[in-house]
Amino acid sequence: MRTDQIFTRLERVFARLDREPxxxxxxxxxxxxxxxxxxxxxxxxxxxxxxxxxxxxxxxxxxxxxxxxxxxxxxxxxxxxxxxxxxxxxxxxxxxxxxxxxxxxxxxxxxxxxxxxxxxxxxxxxxxxxxxxxxxxxxxxxxxxxxxxxxxxxxxxxxxxxxxxxxxxxxxxxxxxxxxxxxxxxxxxxxxxxxxxxxxxxxxxxxxxxxxxxxxxxxxxxxxxxxxxxxxxxxxxxxxxxxxxxVAWRLRRESGRGAVPVSVAPLSAHAKVFAQRAAEAVVVGEEPAPVAAGAAAAGAAGHGTATVTAARTAAPHVAARPHIIRSERTPVTPVGSRRPPHNERDRGGRNPATRPVTGG
Incomplete structure (x- = not known):
């Protein structure tokens, strides 16, 4: 297996010249x-x-x-x-x-x-x-x-x-x-x-x-x-x-980039979506662990495992944040809720104001 390389127009011309015979x-x-x-x-x-x-x-x-x-x-x-x-x-x-x-x-x-x-x-x-x-x-x-x-x-x-x-x-x-x-x-x-x-x-x-x-x-x-x-x-x-x-120019160009060809298995459509979401989470500074876990699960489900490449090291580094347990998190009350308060509800879930009046 080999990675898909992006060739320039000049490299494509010389690649054509390298073909047989x-x-x-x-x-x-x-x-x-x-x-x-x-x-x-x-x-x-x-x-x-x-x-x-x-x-x-x-x-x-x-x-x-x-x-x-x-x-x-x-x-x-x-x-x-x-x-x-x-x-x-x-x-x-x-x-x-x-x-x-x-x-x-x-x-x-x-x-x-x-x-x-x-x-x-x-x-x-x-x-x-x-x-x-x-x-x-x-x-x-x-x-x-x-x-x-x-x-x-x-x-x-x-x-x-x-x-x-x-x-x-x-x-x-x-x-x-x-x-x-x-x-x-x-x-x-x-x-x-x-x-x-x-x-x-x-x-x-x-x-x-x-x-x-x-x-x-x-x-x-x-x-x-x-x-x-x-x-x-x-x-x-x-x-x-x-x-x-x-050939010498190509070697100098590759050595200047510092690129090392690494094999990568093809990912499925679901794995690609998970990987894209993980990359977006890394850029915005969110926790990419659940997304990465989903990508790993999708790959292990029969779509092939992706080998870690040198290109992954070029992603921006984000410092790890301290883990906060659920009890220490600040509760957030939803704004603009349309649900009535509990004191206005009966056990059946109906509003007392709407209950029909009986008797004298």
Whole structure:
């Protein structure tokens, strides 16, 4: 038998994570296979080629300017309102919250913290890699271009590579990376690719990015996803560390309370009433002995005996009063009695005034 404990919301979440099994048996942690290494190397070469092509003002820069002068938002203005909402799927704040909510539910169902930790690692790697290149190259956007035909590098901008595009690749691609089955992984991979392509094309349509910015954003996000298996040992250690800290925090919390788990048998409804009356009597300073005796009798009548717990010591202490025998107690006369005095009564209990008068 054990006592019923009141858990906080955080403790209930961790209690859910403690249930069996810690991780479903069919889930496979992605490994850095040869195929993935080849894709990572090819993507890295493509990434470097885009950077070199922009730095050398190659044909890629001329393509940027041609599309800039074409002004797609003026050619198809009827889809402008829709694409203003679609581009939100590439913003880091809203997309991170949506994906985090889904992965939090996955953590709850699979009893593991790995999905959320993986998302955090991916977003951290994305911010470090993309942010450093943005600030290092400092390219200006189409709306802030100063010289026609120039690459607009090192001008204090921050659009190369496209953050919206890279973020769309990582935040939606992480769902495919954490998929539990092969079919789900293929479906989510296709869906995330469509979203990432749409977000990148939308930024070009709105005129906020060059084409080369979008190409480099796709490559930057794909590099982060392909490199995630290298971080799996760190993710496993981070999860183990968080669970160890949670256990240590729980022990410190329980030791600070000084609570000792004590077994208590369940009481019946009558015993609970007697116990409640006894507690009220202790608070107001009355004699709880008869009530406690009634509770003991109710428990002994077949409803189970209650073991004395450490929580009972937390009740307020009331000093014992001297016992007064019945003869020493002050008699109390009831006020407002409606009973007539004894001298007005006869032996039959009737009032003489109401007796009928007979004789002369």
């Amino acid at each position: 810690e991780r479903p048996a069919h889930l496979q942690v992605p490994q850095m296979s040869r195929h993935r290494v080849v894709l990572f190397g090819a993507t890295l070469v493509f990434y470097l080629a885009i950077v070199i092509g922009v730095l050398t003002t190659s044909w890629l820069v001329r393509l940027d300017w041609q599309l800039m002068f074409f002004r797609p938002y003026e050619q198809w203005p009827q889809v402008h309102a829709f694409l203003d909402y679609l581009v939100v799927l590439g913003q880091r704040g809203p997309t991170s919250m949506m994906v985090m909510a889904w992965l939090g539910w996955r953590c709850w169902r699979q009893h593991t913290l790995r999905p959320l930790i993986t998302l955090g690692v991916a977003l951290l790697a994305l911010n470090v890699t993309v942010g450093s290149v943005k600030l290092g190259l400092g390219r200006l956007g189409p709306h802030y271009a100063t010289q026609i035909g120039s690459a607009e590098m090192f001008g204090g901008g921050d659009i190369f590579p496209s953050g919206h595009t890279a973020n769309a690749v990582v935040t939606w691609g992480i769902l495919a990376y954490l998929a539990s089955t092969g079919v789900t992984r293929r479906v989510l991979s296709t869906a995330s690719a469509i979203v990432a392509l749409s977000v990148g094309a939308t930024t070009v349509y709105l005129g906020t990015h060059w084409v080369s910015d979008v190409l480099l954003g796709w490559a930057a996000g794909l590099l982060v996803l392909l490199a995630l298996p290298w971080f799996e040992p760190f993710i496993a250690r981070a999860e183990a560390f968080i669970m160890e800290q949670r």
